Amino acid sequence: MHRKHVKVLEDVLDANGTIAAANRSDFDRAGVTVVNLMSAPGAGKTTLLERTLRGLEGVRVGVLEGDVQSTLDADRIAHLHVPVIQINTDPGFGGECHLDANMVRSALPSLPLEQLDLLVIENVGNLVCPAEFRIGEDHRVMVSSVAEGEDKPLKYPLMFRACDLVIINKIDLLPHLDFDLDRYLSNLDAVHPGVERLLVSAKTGEGTDDLRDWLLRSATREAAPA
Amino acid sequence: MHELSIASAIVATAEKHAGGSAVSAVSVRAGRLRQVVPESLEFYWGIVTRGTVCDGARLELEVVPAVLACADCGHEWALGEPNFRCPACGETDVAVVSGQQLEVESIEIEEEEACIGSM
Numbered sequence: 213m214h215r216k217h218v219k220v221l222e223d224v225l226d227a228n229g230t231i232a233a234a235n236r237s238d239f240d241r242a243g244v245t246v247v248n249l250m251s252a253p254g255a256g257k258t259t260l261l262e263r264t265l266r267g268l269e270g271v272r273v274g275v276l277e278g279d280v281q282s283t284l285d286a287d288r289i290a291h292l293h294v295p296v297i298q299i300n301t302d303p304g305f306g307g308e309c310h311l312d313a314n315m316v317r318s319a320l321p322s323l324p325l326e327q328l329d330l331l332v333i334e335n336v337g338n339l340v341c342p343a344e345f346r347i348g349e350d351h352r353v354m355v356s357s358v359a360e361g362e363d364k365p366l367k368y369p370l371m372f373r374a375c376d377l378v379i380i381n382k383i384d385l386l387p388h389l390d391f392d393l394d395r396y397l398s399n400l401d402a403v404h405p406g407v408e409r410l411l412v413s414a415k416t417g418e419g420t421d422d423l424r425d426w427l428l429r430s431a432t433r434e435a436a437p438a
Numbered sequence: 439m440h441e442l443s444i445a446s447a448i449v450a451t452a453e454k455h456a457g458g459s460a461v462s463a464v465s466v467r468a469g470r471l472r473q474v475v476p477e478s479l480e481f482y483w484g485i486v487t488r489g490t491v492c493d494g495a496r497l498e499l500e501v502v503p504a505v506l507a508c509a510d511c512g513h514e515w516a517l518g519e520p521n522f523r524c525p526a527c528g529e530t531d532v533a534v535v536s537g538q539q540l541e542v543e544s545i546e547i548e549e550e551e552a553c554i555g556s557m
Contacts, residue, residue, distance in 0.1 A: 215462060216549050220455050220542040224447045224466065308443065340473060341440035369520040370473045402521040405530030 228345055231313035235320065235348025242325035244274075245431045246333060248349035250371065252364075253337030255357040256381045258285045260414040261332060264423050265292050268330075271431045274323055276316065276333045280307035285334065297322050301336060310341035313348060330431040339364070343374040351430060357382040358389060362396035365403040372403045377410065379423060384413040441475060444540070445482035449492050451542045456491050463496040463546040469537035470504040470517070495546075504537025 223229065239246050251257050258277075265273055274295040277285045286298035297319050301308035308315075316333065323331070333349065335342040343352075354375040356364060359382055365372045372378065378400060386393065400407065410426065412419030452464050468474040476499050483497045504517035508524035509531040515524075517537065523530055 213548055214551055216459075216547050218455055218545050218547055220451065220544050222451050222455070222542050224444060224451055224540045224542060227447065227450060310440065310443070312443070341443065344440045344472070345443070366520050370471065373471075373522075401530075402519075402523060405522055 225345070228313045231317055232346040232348045235313055235317055238320060238325065239331070239348055239350075242328070244325050244328045244331050245351070246331045246347075246349045247351045247353050247427070247430065248333050248335060248342070248347055249353050249355065250335045250339075250342045250375070251337060251355035251357075252339045252360055255337070255355040255360065256414045257334050257337070257355050258288055260355060260379065260381060260412070260420070260423070261334065262288060262292065263414045263417055264420050264427070265289075265294060265332075268424055268427060271428060272327060272329045274325075274328045274331045276319055276323065276331065278311040278315070278334060278336045280309070280336060295324055295328070308341075309336055309338045310345055311335050311347055312345045316347045330427060339368040339371050343368075343371040351376050353377045353379065355379045355381050358385055358391045358393070358396070362392050362399060365396070365399040369403045372400065372407070375404075375407065377408045377426065378404075380409060380411050381414055383411050383418065384416045440473075441478040442482045442486070444474060445479055445486045448483075448497070448542060449486055449490050452495075452545045453491050455542075455545055456547050459491070459547040459549055461492045461495045461545050462548050463498060464492065465498045465500070465543040465545070467500045467502055467539055467541050467543050469502045469539045471534065471537045472540045474499075474501070474540070476501065500543075502536055502539060505535040506532045506537075507535050508532050 249257050275289045277298045279285055280301050283298045286296045289296040299315055299319050352375040354371060356378055410419055410422050412423055448464060448466055452461050479499060480497060487493050487495060506517055507514045508527060508529055510529035511527040513524055513526035522532055524532055
């Protein structure tokens, strides 16, 4: 018996990347724009979707819900009469804390991709792991609520750097919190300089028109012939 | 928290390159920007390797510092605090020189000695 050194030099997440590319090519073929929506638990992703997807005229939307357990979020979205699929990650080690490309791939046959312009994939609430796993999305969007504190960009740079849009939610709470918005924005710019950001309240609806515009632009831009 | 999935992915990568042999060590390079917690990865490594070709294998983890370069003035610096603005000129157009990788660098496998010239 002897020991042999073998050079590998392979990305650890290479297998996930391959499946993500296969998802992406299915999405492109169907002409659907895919948004990977990420946040900490309780930042308001589902409420924001309920508020924003209502009134998104002229765009056919589908939603894929990722949670460790339950169909609570999918049940809420189903009231909007849009196609919705729930993925539960619990068969893993106490439930995976993120969606990966393969979990999304396994759900695709249940979605009418050809009949959609926009697919929103609501990831499991978590500020670390979802940033690590590409799922074939066009855009990575995160919701960051003011109730979480202004230090979060500095604590979770991987997530804040991974996204193209930061939705700052729950601004209706600003009068009640010791939250310094300027300091938050300065922290955000230190970690991801100039990243696009929107200030919204999923509760009052403030700013959600801008989010609807962003989604409309994304959905129509991707659908345009190259 | 993502260390469990990363540990599983390392086992899968090692298995792919081991050609059926037992693996005695795996060298992994993780960039600082990937936020991998070494103690956590080591903990999950002990669990996910059980019953695989990596059972009992050493995990050698090298954490690679984050180095950034300013596209504007060319200044290069090691990132301490998460501040991605150039400390020399204040510009935001910076490139990550290193610290973003997460790769299996090499593995060490145990092979049977070939039997040459046996009687």
